[in-house]
Amino acid sequence: MKKLPPLIKIAVVDDHQLFRVGVVALLSDYNDMEVVLEASNGKDLLTQLKKTTPHLVLLDIEMPEMNGIETTLALKKEYPDIKIIILTMHNEEEFIFDLMNKGANGFLPKDKSVETVVDAIYSVMQKGYYYNDQITQAIIKGNSGHLKAPELFNKAASLTEREIEIIKLICEQKTNREIGELLFISARTVDNHKTNIFTKIGSKTTIGIVMFAMQAKLIS
Template structure:
């Protein structure tokens, strides 16, 4: 059976950088560039015609920057996966973008191999944390108060939901979780949606950040 091609959007106001990314994308199988925009405003105009699965989004742009674009994408197109691609390395910025709805964060000096991995992982799993981003998030989100590990009662999580949360943190796919827990994929997705709702986050990436912050999982 032929694998589904990942529909990709690219939003950046530097022409040379976009051309460089496009040349890299030409070498990545199962990824098709369907939208190209120079800023957030341009992107939303083009989203009237095509909605990608994943959008590579720069932060510093005129006519709607990446932060504002992320917030609006979450409001209008919550199903779209947002992969931030920027030179900004600030831990607070990384944490903030992930909390408001970004699904992954890459620096612009990334390799073609990591770009490919990030696009395919965020499409498949709903989030992508590389080593740099993981360390930045942990530094910013780990609670240093020393309070004991919670067991989910503050959020009324069931034992099964906590089990699914742990597996999500271990990067299990829906299919892998279903097989491991002897459940259907639909049931696993139901647990994921319940977790997102109970913790008051926007997506799987936000779910993991909140779980770390609230010490619902051990990292």
């Protein structure tokens, strides 16, 4: 897994000030995390990002001026290295699938405990994504009609044996270095393979690879 930075810099984006204050207070108990930015909507966040760049954003969905979905798309375009965890009261599976497909790294209902939120932060920072049973079911059901069978077959058939090996190891949450050690190749070579995989399956994120692997039944 990827090594954590000494201090995880976090942005909290929500139009309810009391919620932001509560999150900041709860995370203050963790010495390896710091909320470096608070914003009331996506537009406010993008303005502040010109001065401060966090590692991760805890992002609400329903906000004025620029909502969480629009903000997710903007972040993935302008700041692709920033991780995103969605915090919301919505928990419909179609909604979760759509957000993960747009590039969110994790999803949590707002009523989850601070321990669960912290676990999700660590997971996203180390692995690139956070899954729980609810997210997994949403991805499986969402993927059931996402690609038509011929398109799915053609994409899967275009993958080499080595690329399929790498996809399976990515789904096991292995880093490029760990994959390289297991396959006796360099981390740079792994990265080149991942670039080819992204091109072949039409994805831009690690989550996209996992979603494709589920649908193509490359993993159980």
